[in-house]
Amino acid sequence: MQSAMETTLGELVSRLGGELVGDPAVVVRQIAALDKAEEGDLAFLVSPKYRAALDASRASAFILSPKAADFTDRPRILTPDPYLYFARAAQLFNPPKAVPAGIHPSAVVASELPASVSVGPNAVVGVDCHIGEGAVVGAGCLIGDGVSIGAGSLLHAGVKIYDGCTIGARAILHSGAVIGADGLGFARDADKRWVKIPQIGGVVIGDDVEIGANTTVDRGALEDTVIGNGVKLDNLIHVAHNCRVGEDTIMAAMAGLAGSTTVGKRVQVGGKAGFSGHLEVGDDIVISADTNVTKSIDRPGVYTAMIPLQPHADWVKNFSHLRRLDAMAERVRELEKKLAEQDKKS
Known part of the structure; x- marks a missing residue:
């Protein structure tokens, strides 16, 4: 796959740091896996168990830890965290696609927008919306009344944001994400019928948040549901009403938070993990995949509650x-x- 840039190893190290061993004039054009790399690619090694793949790789250069410096005599960049370096290099080689500013003729826009905003085909933007400079509203998005979207945010095609929700700056919302739908709020009457409780809170999403495809964040019943700065939510996650998710927390696919759950900062949640409602989970906690969290946790550490596969x-x-x-x-x-x-x- 071609990238949007070409650079030498010397130029790359001057931008991202690291220790270069080898010819600084070697040209690299893209990042690649060890077994798929070709000439002009930069590959990375995160574990010694893949040394055989390193030996067989056709990459022009490698990203290695200092402990692996002697694994090859080919050009290499030494860094304490090769995976992190890979991520930053990949961003350089693959910047976001530029989207022209302007409102597509088929879009319906009822609010004044900055000239730098892009609104795609068949998108709808309601009244009293505030959309920041350089934001992108993709094709078929539905933006309700009174919504605020920060500068530089990207809404891929088909995102739905209900009335009165707030999205911070530089957020990325993938297709099918729904922000601000009603939470499950019902009371039962004497005839065992469900009486709907109007969900009159909103959703507040911070800066630099990424929300995956078909993930839903429900609006609060009385107060707002809050997603902190830097949170990363994978695809197919459900965040129920009145939840609060702390800064820089990350959740893998199909995790679910029941109503009024508070999750702290820098928490890592594995796929299909579930949280009962009205719990408090502290900072710097790791929840393993498939774990059911049924009580509050206040001590940092790794928590697991699952039954391993067996015949x-x-x-x-x-x-x-x-x-x-x-x-x-x-x-x-x-x-x-x-x-x-x-x-x-x-």
Whole structure:
């Protein structure tokens, strides 16, 4: 894949840092995986177990940790975190596609917008909206009344933002994201019918947030649902009403937060993890994939609650033991009582 730039290793290191070993005049044009790289590509190694792939790679240069400096005699950039360096190099080689400013003739726009804003085909922008300089509203987006979108934000095609929501600067919202739909708020009457509770809060999303395709963030029932600065949400995530997600937290696909859950700063959440409602999860906590969080956590660390994959017959056998745990616990208590009584008599 061609990139938008070509540079030498010397120029790259002058921009991103690192220690260059080899010819600074070597030209690189793109970042690539070890096994797919060709001449002109820059590849990276994050683990010694891939050394064989490094040896076989056709890349022109490599990004390595200092510990791997002797793995090759070809040109290489040494850095403590090759994966981070790869990310920054990839940004240089693959900048976002430039989108021309202006409003497409098929768009319906009911608010005054800066001339630098781009609004794509068949997009709708409601009344009293405030959209910052250089923002992009993709084809088919629906922006409700009173929405605020910060400068430099990018809404891919088909994003829906309900009335009164706020999106910060430099946010990226992928196709199908829905911001500000009603949360699950219902009361039950005497006839066991559900009575809807109007969701009158909003959604406030901070700066530098990325929200994946088909992810939903519900509006608050009374107060706002809040997504902090720098949060990264993968595809197919649900954030329910009145949740608060702290700065620089990241969540993988299909994670879900039930209503009124607060997640702290720099939290890492694995795929399909679920959070019961009205919980508080502190800062710098890691939740493993498939984990069900059913109580608040206030101490940093890694938390896991799952049953590993096993053959079906083993599962049936183990679950049959699990079903008898209560009876076994009662028998243990009775034995402990008898032992205590015997100790008293002796």
